[in-house]
Amino acid sequence: MQQYQGIKSRYPHALLLFRLGDFYELFYEDAIIAARELQITLTSRNREKGQPIPMCGVPYHAADGYIARLIRAGFKIAICDQMELPGPGKKIVRREVVRVITPGTATDGAVLEARENNFLAAVAKDVAGTLGMAYVDLSTGEFQATEFSGAGAAEALRDELQLLRPRETLLPRPQQLFETAKTSLLDGTGGVESRLDEWIFQHDYAERILREQFGVAELTGFGLDGHPQSLAAAGAIIHYLRENAAGGDDAHSVKALRHLDGVRYYEQQNALVLDPVSVRNLELINPIFTEESGRVGPTTLIAALDVTVTGMGARLLRSWMMRPLIDPAAIDARLNAVASLVQQTMVRGEIRKELKGILDLERITSRITLGLATPRELVALRKSLARLPLLKNFLTPPAAGGSELLRRIFTEIDELSDVRERLERGIADEPPALATAPGTIRSGFDGELDELRNLSQHSKEIIAAMEERERKRTGIASLKIRFNSIFGYYIEISKANLHLAPADYERKQTLVNAERFTSTELKEYERKILAADEQIAEIENRHRTERVRAEDFGG
Amino acid sequence: MRKLRTGTELKEYERKILAADEHIAEIENRLFVELRSGVAAHAARLRVTASAIAQLDVLTSFAKLAAERGYCRPEFNATGELLIVDGRHPVIEELLRQHGERFVPNDLYLESQRQQLLLITGPNMGGKSTYLRQAALIVLMAQMGCFVPARQAKLPVTDRIFTRIGASDNLARGRSTFLVEMSEVAAILHHATRSSLVLLDEVGRGTSTFDGLSIAWAVVEHLQKHTGARTLFATHYHELTELADLLSAVKNVHVSVKETPNEIVFLRRVEPGSADKSYGIEVARLAGLPRSVIARAREVLLKHEQNEHELSETLSPGANGNGNHNGEQAVLFTALDREVIDKLRGADLDQLKPLDALNLLAAREVLLKHEQNEHELSETLSPGANGNGNHNGEQAVLFTALDREVIDKLRGADLDQLKPLDALNLLAELKKQIS
Numbered sequence: 001m002q003q004y005q006g007i008k009s010r011y012p013h014a015l016l017l018f019r020l021g022d023f024y025e026l027f028y029e030d031a032i033i034a035a036r037e038l039q040i041t042l043t044s045r046n047r048e049k050g051q052p053i054p055m056c057g058v059p060y061h062a063a064d065g066y067i068a069r070l071i072r073a074g075f076k077i078a079i080c081d082q083m084e085l086p087g088p089g090k091k092i093v094r095r096e097v098v099r100v101i102t103p104g105t106a107t108d109g110a111v112l113e114a115r116e117n118n119f120l121a122a123v124a125k126d127v128a129g130t131l132g133m134a135y136v137d138l139s140t141g142e143f144q145a146t147e148f149s150g151a152g153a154a155e156a157l158r159d160e161l162q163l164l165r166p167r168e169t170l171l172p173r174p175q176q177l178f179e180t181a182k183t184s185l186l187d188g189t190g191g192v193e194s195r196l197d198e199w200i201f202q203h204d205y206a207e208r209i210l211r212e213q214f215g216v217a218e219l220t221g222f223g224l225d226g227h228p229q230s231l232a233a234a235g236a237i238i239h240y241l242r243e244n245a246a247g248g249d250d251a252h253s254v255k256a257l258r259h260l261d262g263v264r265y266y267e268q269q270n271a272l273v274l275d276p277v278s279v280r281n282l283e284l285i286n287p288i289f290t291e292e293s294g295r296v297g298p299t300t301l302i303a304a305l306d307v308t309v310t311g312m313g314a315r316l317l318r319s320w321m322m323r324p325l326i327d328p329a330a331i332d333a334r335l336n337a338v339a340s341l342v343q344q345t346m347v348r349g350e351i352r353k354e355l356k357g358i359l360d361l362e363r364i365t366s367r368i369t370l371g372l373a374t375p376r377e378l379v380a381l382r383k384s385l386a387r388l389p390l391l392k393n394f395l396t397p398p399a400a401g402g403s404e405l406l407r408r409i410f411t412e413i414d415e416l417s418d419v420r421e422r423l424e425r426g427i428a429d430e431p432p433a434l435a436t437a438p439g440t441i442r443s444g445f446d447g448e449l450d451e452l453r454n455l456s457q458h459s460k461e462i463i464a465a466m467e468e469r470e471r472k473r474t475g476i477a478s479l480k481i482r483f484n485s486i487f488g489y490y491i492e493i494s495k496a497n498l499h500l501a502p503a504d505y506e507r508k509q510t511l512v513n514a515e516r517f518t519s520t521e522l523k524e525y526e527r528k529i530l531a532a533d534e535q536i537a538e539i540e541n542r543h544r545t546e547r548v549r550a551e552d553f554g555g
Numbered sequence: 556m557r558k559l560r561t562g563t564e565l566k567e568y569e570r571k572i573l574a575a576d577e578h579i580a581e582i583e584n585r586l587f588v589e590l591r592s593g594v595a596a597h598a599a600r601l602r603v604t605a606s607a608i609a610q611l612d613v614l615t616s617f618a619k620l621a622a623e624r625g626y627c628r629p630e631f632n633a634t635g636e637l638l639i640v641d642g643r644h645p646v647i648e649e650l651l652r653q654h655g656e657r658f659v660p661n662d663l664y665l666e667s668q669r670q671q672l673l674l675i676t677g678p679n680m681g682g683k684s685t686y687l688r689q690a691a692l693i694v695l696m697a698q699m700g701c702f703v704p705a706r707q708a709k710l711p712v713t714d715r716i717f718t719r720i721g722a723s724d725n726l727a728r729g730r731s732t733f734l735v736e737m738s739e740v741a742a743i744l745h746h747a748t749r750s751s752l753v754l755l756d757e758v759g760r761g762t763s764t765f766d767g768l769s770i771a772w773a774v775v776e777h778l779q780k781h782t783g784a785r786t787l788f789a790t791h792y793h794e795l796t797e798l799a800d801l802l803s804a805v806k807n808v809h810v811s812v813k814e815t816p817n818e819i820v821f822l823r824r825v826e827p828g829s830a831d832k833s834y835g836i837e838v839a840r841l842a843g844l845p846r847s848v849i850a851r852a853r854e855v856l857l858k859h860e861q862n863e864h865e866l867s868e869t870l871s872p873g874a875n876g877n878g879n880h881n882g883e884q885a886v887l888f889t890a891l892d893r894e895v896i897d898k899l900r901g902a903d904l905d906q907l908k909p910l911d912a913l914n915l916l917a918a919r920e921v922l923l924k925h926e927q928n929e930h931e932l933s934e935t936l937s938p939g940a941n942g943n944g945n946h947n948g949e950q951a952v953l954f955t956a957l958d959r960e961v962i963d964k965l966r967g968a969d970l971d972q973l974k975p976l977d978a979l980n981l982l983a984e985l986k987k988q989i990s
Binding site: 281284324328332338351388437 | 578579582583584590591592593594595599601603605606607608610614616619621622628629631633646649650654691692695696698700701702714718720739742
């Protein structure tokens with residue numbers, strides 16, 4: 001428990017999921033909350049010492065679902081894993097928090113709505129009352145910032161937040177003893193509010209961390225010049241993501257967040273401005289009266305217009321609806337593209353058919369850079385990429401017609417055939433859910449792996465074949481060939497069948513219900529094992545040198 | 556090949572064979588992580604592709620909607636002219652279609668000189684709100700780059716859409732409906748520009764009839780004279796339709812109703828001119844109200860209408876003009892001013908929000924006039940005998956020089972320049988004077 005206390009003290013605002021064998025356990029207050037939210041049994045430990053500690057746990061292999069429920073309920077989760085295998089001679093296994101998941105930083109499909117963004121926002125404020133706001137969708141890489149000033153600044157900020165509906169908003173910690181749960185500044189529009197130290201919102205720090213994140217010497221290109229508060233808010237977001245979503249270690253987190261390669265400055269009035277009142281009155285996203293749900297058919301504009309077939313498209317449609325264009329040229333570019341697609345019924349149908357088979361590339365890309373994508377997600381990525389050539393084919397001019405936008409989309413769709421080929425050669429068609437289970441890598445991809453697999457497979461086959469043969473020869477269906485660390489390989493025959501044991505078996509050990517033997521053939525096999533051992537050593541050696549020479553894919 | 560020496564040695568080797576499985580898992584995991592970070596190196600390419608695909612998905616969806624639902628391509632102009640021919644409400648049309656019904660399309664024309672603000676009258680349930688919303692949705696869809704539910708749409712670029720529609724669901728937050736309504740209207744009057752689209756549905760409904768009508772009247776005047784925003788104003792205050800005669804860019808339309816001896820059918824067509832006022836009494840007749848009551852109602856209505864005309868004459872003398880009627884107002888120092896003073900006295904300033912203050916002040920001008928008229932009306936309908944109206948004599952006595960000063964100050968305030976907070980201060984000051 002001392003190890004637990006030490007770790008917990010560093011994550012006071014998160015529910016700590018503490019790995020103990022096959023379970024993630026929660027203790028004390030965390031356990032009481034989790035038991036209530038997840039409807040699982042609250043137990044206790046240390047009862048005998050007179051100071052029972054509340055405790056509950058979820059199985060390790062099913063943890064994702066439970067974590068998703070807690071995140072959706074607005075809690076933050078710190079996941080503490082075992083960093084080494086328990087074994088003899090180790091008193092306490094080393095444990096570390098590998099990730100902190102918060103409502104605004106979740107990327108797991110179980111937590112997210114496929115057709116909605118999951119925004120994390122940050123708000124910075126200077127003494128003059130200028131408000132900077134930045135928001136990111138970690139799961140897609142969308143990262144934008146804006147600023148509000150003047151008398152209506154706070155109201156404009158709340159309006160914008162009501163449209164974005166962030167799951168979580170970062171704010172500077174107030175200089176007072178007791179924090180109130182919600183600030184009057186946001187008035188509940190920012191989702192879960194998370195407090196960070198004030199220095200994190202300092203302009204200098206923000207500039208440094210953003211330059212480092214984007215790998216640039218100057219931030220001028222992002223349009224943040226003259227908007228120090230939006231810069232501060234953007235910096236706070238990167239700081240928070242590094243600390244939580246990416247594990248904190250600098251080099252690693254820069255790499256993990258590299259899909260956030262820029263931030264875009266925007267102004268509210270660069271689009272048709274919709275205030276929250278109008279969004280509600282016009283029933284764009286939510287119906288005003290929900291009780292009429294018995295009626296079939298759409299009740300909101302989004303429901304009436306959303307016939308998109310990908311999560312990416314659905315999210316973009318929402319964003320277009322919340323921020324319609326005001327530049328006539330940009331509007332016409334879209335209308336031209338639509339007009340061109342209206343005329344081509346066949347092409348349109350084919351494009352939609354291909355789009356249906358493409359999974360959420362935005363979210364999977366984020367999970368890949370964050371190092372969270374599973375083998376199956378990579379297979380899904382490969383299958384999606386495989387559709388791109390056909391999709392592009394349907395878009396080839398003149399199908400793109402007179403639409404400049406469609407031609408641009410055509411050139412922007414990168415078939416990524418190099419990535420697809422690499423995935424195809426590397427990952428098995430039906431890999432296990434986790435990369436730690438066998439069968440992830442396709443055979444033929446790595447020589448060392450193939451040889452070891454053959455060997456392992458081979459030795460099992462030899463034993464299985466021998467067992468089968470001996471069963472037939474003796475007529476004992478229950479005959480078994482097994483291994484244990486004291487006696488090595490043995491043939492086991494139950495007492496009832498003992499009279500059937502052939503004469504060439506040599507007795508090794510007597511049990512209550514069975515006798516264990518060895519045979520000439522089994523001895524011969526043991527000799528082969530010796531050879532195998534030499535083989536393994538030799539294979540490993542050879543591949544180790546090869547690997548040093550091998551060029552790094554994609555580097 | 557080495558020779559097997561001892562059992563221990565064998566066991567050692569066997570363990571290695573088993574360890575090969577573990578070793579395999581390790582290698583697989585390592586290769587997988589390598590592959591994954593290899594792909595991560597191409598994240599930028601993947602994101603560009605993903606963004607292109609998202610756009611393609613939305614644009615193809617727009618094309619599908621256009622083809623399957625008969626949407627048309629909107630045309631944009633810089634002249635400020637807005638023309639929608641056979642416009643439909645995209646959501647309700649779909650809803651009806653799924654129930655095998657057809658939506659009745661309507662036209663809309665707005666233009667800054669002659670038709671900047673439409674007053675929409677007609678019975679409730681007649682389709683006023685739908686007409687309002689459908690205009691906003693068509694404008695919104697067009698600027699998303701989507702075709703629109705209409706036969707033809709010529710649109711200016713709209714910079715903001717403002718709405719003040721129906722009963723708000725803000726009651727749950729403990730704010731009064733009227734206060735919410737007024738703060739929404741205040742936001743519109745402060746922020747709307749010539750390029751905005753403003754939808755107002757039943758503004759003033761949350762308060763007493765004359766307060767409401769007075770506010771609605773003042774709001775329409777302000778929108779037409781100062782804001783210039785393209786505006787659709789649905790109202791059940793029939794009195795407002797007279798504004799079309801007074802202000803050149805205000806026009807009346809109404810949702811049509813077909814009356815048969817036995818029923819009233821909502822045709823849901825928007826037609827020029829104001830609504831036939833008698834439909835309310837017709838509905839009452841159809842509902843079986845006694846004949847004598849119906850007859851009396853017609854009589855009251857007639858008187859009321861006559862009075863209305865007088866009212867609008869007072870408010871906007873001549874046909875149009877910029878409301879330069881201060882000269883006349885000085886004459887009208889009557890019991891009505893008394894009521895304004897009383898209202899001021901009664902107002903609890905500590906409870907008052909700045910916006911309310913502004914609204915209170917804004918309404919006072921029209922209120923003064925209208926209530927004046929109202930008293931005359933009730934005098935006509937029930938000569939003498941009315942306890943409520945018969946205090947004119949007394950009131951004249953109670954008028955002091957101080958009150959007079961307050962009224963004058965009220966008249967002098969330039970409401971267009973007044974910020975909500977100033978309004979609150981002004982009220983506080985006035986109240987201090989009175990008390």
